[in-house]
Amino acid sequence: xxxxxxxxxxxxxxxxxxxxxxxxxxxxxxxxxxxxxxxxxxxxxxxxxxxxxxxxxxxxxxxxxxxxxxxxxxxxxxxxxxxxxxxxxxxxxxxxxxxxxxxxxxxxxxxxxxxxxxxxxxxxxxxxxxxxxxxxxxxxxxxxxxxxxxxxxxxxxxxxxxxxxxxxxxxxxxxxxxxxxxxxxxxxxxxxxxxxxxxxxxxxxxxxxxxxxxxxxxxxxxx
Amino acid sequence: xxxxxxxxxxxxxxxxxxxxxxxxxxxxxxxxxxxxxxxxxxxxxxxxxxxxxxxxxxxxxxxxxxxxxxxxxxxxxxxxxxxxxxxxxxxxxxxxxxxxxxxxxxxxxxxxxxxxxxxxxxxxxxxxxxxxxxxxxxxxxxxxxxxxxxxxxxxxxxxxxxxxxxxxxxxxxxxxxxxxxxxxxxxxxxxxxxxxxxxxxxxxxxxxxxxxxxxxxxxxxxxxxxxxxxxxxxxxxxxx
Numbered sequence: 001x002x003x004x005x006x007x008x009x010x011x012x013x014x015x016x017x018x019x020x021x022x023x024x025x026x027x028x029x030x031x032x033x034x035x036x037x038x039x040x041x042x043x044x045x046x047x048x049x050x051x052x053x054x055x056x057x058x059x060x061x062x063x064x065x066x067x068x069x070x071x072x073x074x075x076x077x078x079x080x081x082x083x084x085x086x087x088x089x090x091x092x093x094x095x096x097x098x099x100x101x102x103x104x105x106x107x108x109x110x111x112x113x114x115x116x117x118x119x120x121x122x123x124x125x126x127x128x129x130x131x132x133x134x135x136x137x138x139x140x141x142x143x144x145x146x147x148x149x150x151x152x153x154x155x156x157x158x159x160x161x162x163x164x165x166x167x168x169x170x171x172x173x174x175x176x177x178x179x180x181x182x183x184x185x186x187x188x189x190x191x192x193x194x195x196x197x198x199x200x201x202x203x204x205x206x207x208x209x210x211x212x213x214x215x216x217x218x219x220x221x222x223x
Numbered sequence: 224x225x226x227x228x229x230x231x232x233x234x235x236x237x238x239x240x241x242x243x244x245x246x247x248x249x250x251x252x253x254x255x256x257x258x259x260x261x262x263x264x265x266x267x268x269x270x271x272x273x274x275x276x277x278x279x280x281x282x283x284x285x286x287x288x289x290x291x292x293x294x295x296x297x298x299x300x301x302x303x304x305x306x307x308x309x310x311x312x313x314x315x316x317x318x319x320x321x322x323x324x325x326x327x328x329x330x331x332x333x334x335x336x337x338x339x340x341x342x343x344x345x346x347x348x349x350x351x352x353x354x355x356x357x358x359x360x361x362x363x364x365x366x367x368x369x370x371x372x373x374x375x376x377x378x379x380x381x382x383x384x385x386x387x388x389x390x391x392x393x394x395x396x397x398x399x400x401x402x403x404x405x406x407x408x409x410x411x412x413x414x415x416x417x418x419x420x421x422x423x424x425x426x427x428x429x430x431x432x433x434x435x436x437x438x439x440x441x442x443x444x445x446x447x448x449x450x451x452x453x454x455x456x457x458x459x460x461x462x463x
Contacts, residue, residue: 049330050249050403066251066451067401073250084399086406090340091331125315126327129305134332136350172226
C-alpha cells in the first residue's frame with residue numbers, strides 16, 4: 001500500500017492539471033520534473049526567466065550550447081515555435097499575468113496562500129532569483145512538495161514562520177499525501193491517498209482543512 | 224560613424240575607481256568574459272579600477288569572469304538576484320567575512336529597474352516582493368485594491384555586454400538566450416561597451432533583426448571566438 005507519493009508521482013499529478021497549449025513556468029529543481037509527465041496529446045509551452053518560450057529536452061552530452069540554457073543554468077534545446085526575448089519582456093510575461101501556471105517548490109505554505117520558498121532565515125548568502133516575481137502574475141500558482149519536512153513538521157501551516165516569498169499567492173498544493181486548494185483563506189481538501197484517514201492527514205497538517213462533500217482518491221501510476 | 228575600438232585594453236581603459244558597472248549575462252550565457260578579463264588584467268597591472276559597484280544577475284561561478292573580478296576584490300558592492308552557482312565560493316567567502324556588500328533584488332525587479340533606468344523612469348510600482356523582507360522600508364501604494372511596492376531605477380556609468388554581431392554604428396544582434404540582461408543594460412549606462420563576434424559594415428544587419436539599436440552603444444570591440452564560462456569552469460580555468 002502506498003504510504004506516500006514519490007517526487008515523480010507528485011510531479012505526475014501536477015502535470016495532469018496542465019492544459020494543452022498552456023504557458024507554464026516550472027521552478028528550478030523538483031518542479032522541472034513536471035515537464036516529463038504531460039499526458040499524451042498535450043503539449044505545454046514552457047517559459048524560462050532568462051528568455052526562452054518553448055524550450056525542450058536537454059541536449060545529449062557533448063552537444064550543449066551554453067548560450068541556450070534554462071533558469072537553472074542547464075543546457076536545453078528548442079521546440080518548433082520557440083522564441084527568444086530579453087529579461088524585461090520575460091518578466092512582463094510573468095508579472096503581466098500572461099503565464100497560465102507557475103509551479104514552485106516550498107518550505108512552507110500557509111492557509112491564506114502565503115508562500116515561503118526562498119530563504120531559511122538568518123545565516124548564509126540570501127538568494128531570491130525570480131521566485132518573488134513568479135508568484136505574482138501567473139493565473140495559477142501551484143506548489144509541489146512533501147507534505148511534511150524531513151523531521152516530520154508540517155509544511156502546510158497556519159502562518160509561515162520562514163521569510164515570505166509572496167502574500168496570498170498560492171492557489172493549489174500537490175503534496176506527497178494530498179491535493180489541497182486554497183480558497184478564502186482556508187485549506188480545502190480535494191484528494192488524499194486512500195490509505196490515509198482524514199484524521200491521520202489532519203494530524204500531519206499544520207492548519208485545519210475543510211472537507212467538502214466529495215474528496216477524491218489521490219491515485220497515481222507506479223514508477 | 225565608427226564606434227569600433229582597436230582592442231579589449233582600449234575598450235575598458237575609461238572605467239575608473241568607484242564606477243558602477245553593469246555586466247551582461249545570466250550565469251555564463253551572454254557574459255562578456257573577455258571584457259571582464261581585460262578589466263581584471265588592468266587592475267592586476269595598475270591597481271585600478273577598484274571599489275566598483277557591479278550589477279549582474281549572479282555573483283560568478285568558479286574562478287573566471289565575474290567570479291575572478293570579485294576574487295581580485297575589485298568590487299565594493301554587488302547588486303544581483305541570485306548569488307549562487309555551481310561554485311559560488313569566491314563571493315560567498317567575501318560576503319560572509321563582510322568584505323563585499325550585497326543588494327539582493329528579485330530578478331524581475333532587477334530587470335525592470337534597469338529598463339526604467341534606460342527609459343528615464345525614476346521609479347515604478349510592482350507587486351513583486353510585497354509583504355516580504357525585500358520590500359522593507361519601501362513605499363507601498365494601493366492601485367485598484369491591490370498593494371504594490373515602489374522600486375527605483377538603476378543606472379550605471381558603464382555597461383559591458385556580449386552580443387553576437389554588431390555594425391560600426393553599434394547596432395547589435397544576440398545569440399539565442401544570450402541576450403537576457405544585455406539589451407537592457409545597453410540602455411541604462413552612460414557608456415556601453417559591447418564585445419561582438421563579428422563587426423560588420425552598416426547595412427549588413429537587417430534593420431528588422433536589430434535587437435539593440437546603435438544609439439545605446441558607445442564602443443564596440445571584436446572578439447571572434449568568445450569563451451564560455453561553463454567551458455572554462457569544466458576545464459578548471461582561473462583568471463589571471
